[in-house]
Amino acid sequence: MTDAPPATAPLVALKDIHKTFGAVSALRGVSIDVMPGETFALLGDNAAGKSTLMKVLTGVYQPDRGSIELDGKRTEFPTPSASRDQGVEMVYQDFALADNLDVRTNIFLGREPQKNILGPLLRIIDRKKMESETKRVLERLDIPINPRLKVKRLSGGQRQAVAIGRALAFDARLIIMDEPTANLSVAKVDKLIEVTQRLKDLGIAVIIITHRLDEAFAVADRFAVMRQGQVVGRFRVGEVSEAQVAHLISHGTLDDYVDTGSGIPEERRRIGSTSSMETVDALAARGTTNGSDS
Amino acid sequence: MSITMDNLKTKLGPADLKEGMTATKVKRFIGDYGIIILFVVILVFLAAAAPNFLTLNNIVNVVRQSSIIGLIALGMTFIMITAGIDLSVGSVVGLAGMTFALLAPASGGAFWLPLIAGLGVGLLVGFLSAAMVVWGAILPFLATLATMAIARTAALVITDGQVVSGLSGPAEWLGSGFIGPIPVPVIIFLVAAIICEFVLSRTKFGSHVYAVGGNEESAKKVGISTSRVLFTVYLIGGVTAALGGLVLTARLDGAAPVAGTGYELQVIAAVVIGGTSLFGGVGTIRGTVIGVLLLGVVMNGMNLMGVSSYFQQGVQGVILVLAVLLNRWKSD
Numbered sequence: 001m002t003d004a005p006p007a008t009a010p011l012v013a014l015k016d017i018h019k020t021f022g023a024v025s026a027l028r029g030v031s032i033d034v035m036p037g038e039t040f041a042l043l044g045d046n047a048a049g050k051s052t053l054m055k056v057l058t059g060v061y062q063p064d065r066g067s068i069e070l071d072g073k074r075t076e077f078p079t080p081s082a083s084r085d086q087g088v089e090m091v092y093q094d095f096a097l098a099d100n101l102d103v104r105t106n107i108f109l110g111r112e113p114q115k116n117i118l119g120p121l122l123r124i125i126d127r128k129k130m131e132s133e134t135k136r137v138l139e140r141l142d143i144p145i146n147p148r149l150k151v152k153r154l155s156g157g158q159r160q161a162v163a164i165g166r167a168l169a170f171d172a173r174l175i176i177m178d179e180p181t182a183n184l185s186v187a188k189v190d191k192l193i194e195v196t197q198r199l200k201d202l203g204i205a206v207i208i209i210t211h212r213l214d215e216a217f218a219v220a221d222r223f224a225v226m227r228q229g230q231v232v233g234r235f236r237v238g239e240v241s242e243a244q245v246a247h248l249i250s251h252g253t254l255d256d257y258v259d260t261g262s263g264i265p266e267e268r269r270r271i272g273s274t275s276s277m278e279t280v281d282a283l284a285a286r287g288t289t290n291g292s293d294s
Numbered sequence: 295m296s297i298t299m300d301n302l303k304t305k306l307g308p309a310d311l312k313e314g315m316t317a318t319k320v321k322r323f324i325g326d327y328g329i330i331i332l333f334v335v336i337l338v339f340l341a342a343a344a345p346n347f348l349t350l351n352n353i354v355n356v357v358r359q360s361s362i363i364g365l366i367a368l369g370m371t372f373i374m375i376t377a378g379i380d381l382s383v384g385s386v387v388g389l390a391g392m393t394f395a396l397l398a399p400a401s402g403g404a405f406w407l408p409l410i411a412g413l414g415v416g417l418l419v420g421f422l423s424a425a426m427v428v429w430g431a432i433l434p435f436l437a438t439l440a441t442m443a444i445a446r447t448a449a450l451v452i453t454d455g456q457v458v459s460g461l462s463g464p465a466e467w468l469g470s471g472f473i474g475p476i477p478v479p480v481i482i483f484l485v486a487a488i489i490c491e492f493v494l495s496r497t498k499f500g501s502h503v504y505a506v507g508g509n510e511e512s513a514k515k516v517g518i519s520t521s522r523v524l525f526t527v528y529l530i531g532g533v534t535a536a537l538g539g540l541v542l543t544a545r546l547d548g549a550a551p552v553a554g555t556g557y558e559l560q561v562i563a564a565v566v567i568g569g570t571s572l573f574g575g576v577g578t579i580r581g582t583v584i585g586v587l588l589l590g591v592v593m594n595g596m597n598l599m600g601v602s603s604y605f606q607q608g609v610q611g612v613i614l615v616l617a618v619l620l621n622r623w624k625s626d
Contacts, residue, residue: 081517096515098508100575101501109505110516112498124496166516 009072011036011205012088012174017056017066026052027063028229034174039196039206041216044226045249050209053226054176057207058090059083089167093179095159099152104134106151107166137168141198156184157191164195174205181215193219211249213242227252325623329567329581332616333588340591344598352594354477360590361483362387362538362545364583366561367568368490369534371582372527374565375494376507377574378427378434380528382419383535383561385445387554390415390536392449395458395549398465405464412540413533419445420532424525442558449551459548469544479541486534491579503527507574563610564589567617569624589613 010033019027027049034040042050055061057068059077067074070086077083097106105112108130114123134147143161145154151162160180167175180192196219199206210216216223217237225233225248232252233245240248247257324331340347366383373380390412397408419441426437471478494500505513506523513520538557543549568585570577589610596606 084517090515092515094512096509096512098505098512098575100508101504105501105504109501109513110518112501114498123498125498125501 013069041220041223048226049229087173089172095163104130104147137165322625328620340595361479364586365538369531381438382441384554384557386535387539389449390539391543391549398461416532416536420529424528
């Protein structure tokens with residue numbers, strides 16, 4: 001590779017990552033890269049290695065082999081905080097919030113801004129700053145929530161906004177979302193599209209870990225399919241159908257893919273040949289008609 | 295027909311809804327301020343009914359009597375906010391007090407040495423409890439039931455069950471001295487309460503105590519060292535219980551190995567009356583101080599009015615139940 005112009009250089013590149021746990025090879029030479037402002041989906045079944053890969057990227061695990069590059073420079077994330085310090089933030093599936101605390105406290109949980117009183121030995125939490133910063137990040141997401149509201153009073157979507165706001169408050173450049181709709185009501189995929197679009201506008205890259213094809217197809221620019229610790233396919237949205245990806249997830253190859261292939265749900269098979277956005281719409285439409293018929 | 299919020303609204307009409315809102319507001323108000331209102335009502339009642347209740351002497355007396363339970367309750371509040379509990383505090387009172395009493399005459403002029411030793415014993419028991427809770431993953435109830443037994447045994451063994459009496463002058467001052475018009479135990483309690491209030495409500499550590507009690511998994515995920523938080527709260531619990539033991543010993547001018555027996559229940563009751571939840575995540579030091587004073591005032595009032603001491607525990611029980619019911623109406 002020659003020097004690429006800055007706009008097309010990846011923000012983050014994971015190169016040939018290997019990780020074994022005892023006799024189990026969780027990752028066997030995985031490489032992915034994510035561009036600035038890009039939404040990237042990581043697809044695969046349980047135990048495909050998606051979570052392990054993200055734990056390498058967030059400093060929870062150290063890879064046995066391979067390297068991490070940030071802005072084209074090789075770097076290491078020996079701890080979760082090292083990864084966060086460089087702008088990689090994780091939004092957990094359960095959002096990792098404390099219900100008994102208010103929005104501002106949750107946003108800054110573990111990283112509270114402090115101010116000195118009577119010198120540097122006696123420091124207290126700077127709640128004023130927490131409040132104004134909370135307002136600022138939630139405005140950026142266009143989801144205004146009262147910073148003093150207890151999190152237990154929030155809806156699923158608002159909770160997600162707080163979790164994403166937490167990442168924004170610390171100048172995230174890459175936000176990893178683990179199964180972002182798992183804890184949302186069914187109708188919330190639209191909201192997720194909106195939020196990822198907004199993050200894109202802010203120039204923030206997003207990696208979405210998911211096993212839901214409709215979700216990935218709706219929000220991602222590119223995606224990679226993982227199976228048994230390896231990347232078995234890398235696509236731009238629109239290059240393949242949901243049915244093909246479903247086949248890839250379960251078989252690891254498209255070589256034996258037949259358009260009416262088995263192992264794909266009947267519903268998916270019928271609409272599998274249409275383009276990706278139509279697929280989502282068709283699924284959604286079917287969902288609503290089925291709902292009112294029955 | 296199912297009742298949804300929308301058809302409920304049309305059925306009830308705006309007037310009913312408004313009434314419903316007012317009812318909720320009243321409930322919240324009672325939930326938030328019920329204990330303070332109850333406290334004031336009791337004070338007014340006793341001022342009218344009990345002779346000598348409203349004298350400076352008696353009020354100082356009430357706070358002094360409450361200061362030992364109060365000190366222990368401060369540490370218990372931290373522990374209970376993390377959804378833990380410490381049953382060992384009564385035994386720590388006994389063991390720390392005994393350590394203090396044994397060393398006080400021997401240490402000659404070094405007043406601070408037996409104090410440090412007594413507090414150190416509290417730290418040690420707190421450490422043991424924390425080690426079992428954090429490293430051993432033993433439920434706090436069981437871990438501290440064990441340290442409760444161990445600390446009590448230690449207090450009994452070191453003196454072979456005997457009472458130790460006769461402290462040196464400065465040690466006695468800790469229990470019976472005055473600074474101006476205020477007894478030393480009251481000053482110790484108030485200063486400790488102010489420090490604890492500050493730590494819990496204003497510092498990073500305090501915020502993490504609430505986070506661990508609210509959702510330990512989330513706290514871990516955002517990078518809070520939950521083990522360190524839990525260790526610290528049990529150490530604080532050990533120190534405040536030991537401090538209570540030192541004051542008690544100084545006040546009685548001696549230590550019995552069974553001193554402090556049953557204190558844990560009084561302390562837990564006071565903390566719960568003050569609005570702390572046994573499930574964790576909720577509670578304040580100022581609430582605990584009110585809980586402690588409320589119980590102290592009720593006991594004192596019953597004594598003044600000549601109510602048989604047989605009734606006193608029952609009255610405590612009734613107040614406890616009332617407080618738990620009121621907590622359900624809290625606005626959060």
